[in-house]
Amino acid sequence: MDLDTIREVVVARDRADLVGLGEACAVLAGGTFLFSEPQARLERLIDITGLGWPALLETPPGLEIAATCTLAEFAGATRGRETGRAVLREDWPGTRLFAQGCRALLASHKIWRTATVGGNICLSLPAGGVLAALTALDADALIWSQDGTDRRVPLREFVVGPERNMLERGEILRSVLVPTRTLRARTAVRKIALAPFGRSGAVVMGRRDPDERTAITVTASTTRPVVLDFPAPPEASEVAAAVAAIDPALWFDDPHGAPDWRRHITGVLAREVADELRTEAGGGP
Structure with a gap:
């Protein structure tokens, strides 16, 4: 879609160029959302792809992922040697979630080559x-x-709610840092939608850290991500109690699923995730 209210597009080359962000000025990276619907309030765009941030960068604390990293770069990052793709450490099994997260999206591979990590988070x-x-x-x-x-x-x-987050006026998301501890974690994923190619009704992702701490993250069925923490892989009863304790106001309601259905199916998927994390090969009960 053409944005006929835009009067200026600035390609940022350094941080000093990121001025004027606010009501009438927005960040442009992939632009897949910006150009998907009218943006009548906008008059100016600042293109941050000119800043040249590396998509994926290994650092002492873990892995830094630039806001401008495309979904294709994110999902295509692999462990070990592979020509033509970003290569990550072989002892980082947690990176399996990268491609699995992208596959939970209702988006074509053409969109993957343009849409960005930062755009998905900030939306x-x-x-x-x-x-x-x-x-x-x-x-x-x-x-x-x-x-x-x-x-x-x-x-x-x-994230504090649908399309609402902690960014204040004039702020931008520079990058996301994934700690080494969780990159080394074992993971499990479950997803459900009302239609084969429909928007996710519930997505549950589990993580079992090397020290046995376990987290089960609920998204799509809630208005914002909800993380359930456990000192060790939980039993089914513990998972059921944790899901039941989620604030009733957080269950999402839209044409892709009613709140009661989302609550029920989230409990089912969360128990499956916990069971997989408990019984995974080499992990023990």
């Missing part, structure tokens, strides 16, 4: 698959403010 939709995967891996968001300061926010706290 903050309940069914955001990349948001789900990175929340499940206990990632932190690095946020740049216009005054030159930075702040980090746990991704599990970043």
